[in-house]
Amino acid sequence: MLICISSNKLQQEIQTKPEAHLFEEILYCNIGNPQSLGQQPITFFREVLALFDHPSILDKSETQGLISADSIERAWQILDQIPGRATGAYSHSQGIKGLRDNIAAGIEDREGFPADPNDIFLTDGASPAVHMMMQLLIRSEKDGILCPIPLYPLYSASIALHGGALVPCYLDEATGWGLKVSELRKQLETARSKGITVRALLVINPGNPTGQVLAEENQKAIVEFCKQEGLVLLADEVYQENVYVPGRKFHSFKKVSRSMGYDEKDISLVSFQSVSKGYYGECGKRGGYMEVTVFSADVREQIYKVASVNLCSNIFGQILASLVMSPPRVGDESYESHNAERDGILSSLARRAKTLKDAFNKLEGVTCNKAEGAMYLFPRICQPEKAIKVAEATKTAPDAFYCRHLLTATGIVFVPGSGFGQVS
């Protein structure tokens, strides 16, 4: 947060007093915000959204010269899914039913297990979905959520805001940020011995900020652990398209648990997805959904109640969330070009992840695991004794001290690892 405020200030200074700094721009490497770093939006998605925005151009002849035929067809389909074609109305608080149908069909196609549109809750990005679940899970400071450390700060902030206890489970840097069930069990027992009721386990896969992609066997062990201990499994799967190494593949926790023969009677599962990540990177659209497979109808009704407090999520985000789960198909005019855009972005992300990791590992005193997925690297930086002493003298964590200096000297924004709860 401090780094963000400093970089905002610096950004203003560069505009008002460009001569005061040695660099001309701020490079924001502190957040997965790809379009701010030059990534182009995906044409098909933007065409459909533009048509939906202003449907009166849908049947104009000029439009056919501007927009591909399948985008026009898709916009008509979506328009027909909206009650009364009212493109500017509040929707059902869970999201437009037809769009949830598309998403459920997309999940089913991919996984081969049934998905129910009534289990889908469309949200303004994944963050509000996370807050909703925390609000429902946390009753008092005695309720805990088991979380991997280092941890994306959204989760620590949300648990704190809702007054719960964050139960840490340390990822093992030496084995590529593995999540060991033995560590999970140890931390669960420690928490219980302190009188904490652990209600859920959060897993971020591919990992944020650590970039690992879990092996299927590891996922099975995690599912088994949650089933045995009666924990809700919160699966942050927003980087599901961002896998960069040949040996790894994304498997949703729902698919893994269904393939083990478990259904919603055996394990309560919430999966988060977002339009902000993947190859789309549409952060500003604020679209996403959660798929909630739980046995109790009561729980779903409570989630619906909480969702309805903000009326509905934005319709554009809803449409985009359905489009990323139902991209152009073979035979569609956009099919080839869409895939080319997608592959271009994903291979560029993979290339940059490797280049940066290699560069880090060439620096003196720096080591860095590879990013198997997601959008982040989490290097370990050994600082000289003197630097650590100066940092401590100013009551700053050494890594925050390093990041502060990196920012003022180069304009590059890093987030200190201590901000993710990592040990130094």
Place this chain on the structure above:
Amino acid sequence: MLICISSNKLQQEIQTKPEAHLFEEILYCNIGNPQSLGQQPITFFREVLALFDHPSILDKSETQGLISADSIERAWQILDQIPGRATGAYSHSQGIKGLRDNIAAGIEDREGFPADPNDIFLTDGASPAVHMMMQLLIRSEKDGILCPIPLYPLYSASIALHGGALVPCYLDEATGWGLKVSELRKQLETARSKGITVRALLVINPGNPTGQVLAEENQKAIVEFCKQEGLVLLADEVYQENVYVPGRKFHSFKKVSRSMGYDEKDISLVSFQSVSKGYYGECGKRGGYMEVTVFSADVREQIYKVASVNLCSNIFGQILASLVMSPPRVGDESYESHNAERDGILSSLARRAKTLKDAFNKLEGVTCNKAEGAMYLFPRICQPEKAIKVAEATKTAPDAFYCRHLLTATGIVFVPGSGFGQVS
């Protein structure tokens, strides 16, 4: 909430078993959602949004045949206000600076008093802004918010979610839902005698659900009261364009307090605005802002922190919020047609408000105040003794019983007044 769930169920039944009911559609009169009832979107706003969605058509010749010149020019302007023209990036958590500049300029133009873009927080509709303020104001169940009754349920839900106390202040139906300072003072003292720290007064003007437009003298008395008692004034001003009677005019509480010579050192003021109401009625876009004029920089920093937990509000909502505060000007190609669309919608709303009020007052046992503004009527319905007894026997509030029967017999969705906390 029960009525909403019943009407959703009924909607599904109509589709699957149309012969089971005497009506063919559900008429949702329970919510201000004008486009769901056939109101058309405003062309200028939609043109700009569509171009922004898909900027690569901005300089195509076909586009000039489809979209008016000033919409194209405006889209370029907005594009240039976005850092790096990155239309799909997260923005500053407070919203894009250039858009906040437009909004502040719009407020200044209208009111003749300065507005600061740093006081503007762009949000996904007004609801999240309300939640943010409640989160910041309520520390425990001993903190209270003084609210007018009948009250839009968003507020009671938000206060309950954040664990605070709702301190009721009853509007006077007999005098057209007036908000009397004597009643405010009485309720404030009662709350204080119970150990409640009242932190803020909420005023909804024009009123939701009661449709009154406050007289300027009344507003001055309210400002004076808040200043004396050290209360934050939360001004829900989302119906600022919806004023239907010649004798009334909307004055923002900020303008009123500045005209009294008070600035942010004298009174802390938060004003909420939304793209969902007015003549635009763009509910599904989820756009809005709050203008926070408080003396303490700390408070603004805390609001910024809370806003940043969800990263940013959706960019389309942000753009639309800036457009409604800076519509086409004299000389712009869209100026005449935009005003014609606006006036058509507002006069239709006014006509329907009057027609419905007259119809209510012709019914036996029904009386209804006129709607001076907003989008709602709040009739008083005297039910026969027998109906009340049947309702009580089924443990249902008599008005909820009435609404339930109205729904199943006609498909019209009303909200019972008891849902707004009104006395029977």
